[in-house]
Amino acid sequence: MRLAKNYFADERRDDLNEIGQGRPRADVPGHVTAKTTYFADRNFPGMLHLKMVRSPHHHARIRSIDTSEAEKHPGVVRVLTAKDVPHNTYTILILIQIGPEDEHVLAEDKVRWKGEAVVAVLAETERAAQEAAAKVKVDYEVLPAVLDMEAALKPGAPLVNEHHGQNYYMYDSGACRKVRFGDVEKGFAEADHILEQTYSSSPIEQAPMETTGCIAVPDGNDRFTCYTNTQAMFFTLDNTSIILQMPGSQLHLVGGTAGGGFGGKVDVIVEPIAILAAKLTGRPVSFIYSRHEEMQISSPRAAETITIKDGVMKDGRIVARYVKGYTDAGAYSRHSPYGAQKGAAHYPGPYTIPNVWADTYCVYTNRTPSSAMRGFGVTIADFALEVQMDKLARLIGMDPLEFRFINAYRDGDMKAHRQTTEGAALIECMQEAARAANWPVAEKYFALSSHPREG
Amino acid sequence: MAKVPVQFSLNGSEKAEFVDSGATLLAVLRGKAGDTSPKGGCHQGTCGACSVLIDGELRLSCLTLAETCEGAEITTTAGLAEAGVLHPLQRAFMDGFAAQCGFCTPGMLMAAKALLDRTPNPTREDVVEAISGNVCRCTGYEPIIQAILAAARANSHNAA
């Protein structure tokens, strides 16, 4: 690796021990010898297997649940429904006061997405659990479903989630997160060109090689050890404590090793029900998603729809940006209100735009709840706004990289969400990229830097 | 359920197990024989994490019935290092950052070993073909391909 020492020379130290060195990963000897212990690499005598009975409908009322046949199936030890869960209605971010509680560990009166957990079956073998799950009878009254954000926001659309009362998240700032900076109308009035485009994305599955799961083991003293591949140990500990109404001192979570996650393992889904099952049966319980469940049930990256309207001058300056962003949370919040909020701050991108107006909405639909995935809230935004940057450059007949040099943020610039830019290095990165790619850029752009503007 | 007796050698040591009829080799290795080095990423033959060598042939242990392994010689990543000395493939995966989360690694190593045992000086195309049944979601395939090629070079260097 080559370090370009001419950049930020006054801030550079050369007595660093790690930066610029190739170091082996600390955990790689364990990986190549297969000694690394993933949660499922443990066997416990008498371990039970948990299988979920899931909703086959996008939206339905549950008229009745009959578990009698399943309970009689050979090998079945216990069947759990909503009434077995001490605090069945929860939401992950309640820990940081982002409510309301809007999701059920096991469905109560309704299911709101195809795949929602309804009944948990515990049996001596995976096969017995699977067979018994197929014998649970749930009588559903199918309800009209909304499967895209536009439909969800139409007046008279079916209500997805009664805990919210409308098909979008109500922020303390109202129906959306807002960024208001400068005067966008004035900016558009001055602009030489205006370009408005809409960008849409589909949900994306993280698809880690190791599926989501855990093993919960009673330790005999009304304490429970849960081996898990969660990416969020303390979220899991605290939410489990709420859901099971059990002090954290009774819960011992062991994790830290995940076979990939990419955000797909930050929700609190498998641990509370597995620990409850271990408590009610007194036996170790394994709850591991099948590959099918990992792909269909675990929360993907949210679908987004983003409209960007920009005012641009012939000389390359963007003078106004107006954004409306919609994040499809699916049926429940999980981490999406937070993801949508991140987008609001992010829409100007790494560019300094004097007039910005952004509204971002977190919308509920009868789709699989979405949640975290690498850079959620900003990655799709970046896709949209960088495509928009290329289109703007083309519109004014300018090289797309030179166009970005003109608009790049610099230290000291005020961002639209009122944070001063610090530690910017976009210009320097683009200079290196232009050199590495032999991209022709006018010499004056190589003279720019991210240091604060003069005057 | 009726149990079926099966004897096989696992990384050189003799094993005798009573297995459920229909149990997969993956389940028996992990749950009974105490070797959790093969991983279950899909249990349906699509990811390669469960790859093992059966009589020197690369096999998916999630699609292999344990009862068909009577008398077989089974090799897994747990048996790759000899007397604590890493196999050149293990060294190369370490040195080349070819394992990130590590979950695909045991399967990758088995696929690579199957290749090098047969083709000591593979081309890049040979390597790509050899690991085409193994999914990795973290590392990226390039460091893995490079590590396998490096291990082959180290091997032929040692042999010379």
Ligand code: FES
């Ligand atoms: S677990 Fe055998 S191929 Fe995926």
Ligand code: FES
């Ligand atoms: S290193 Fe994580 S799947 Fe390959």
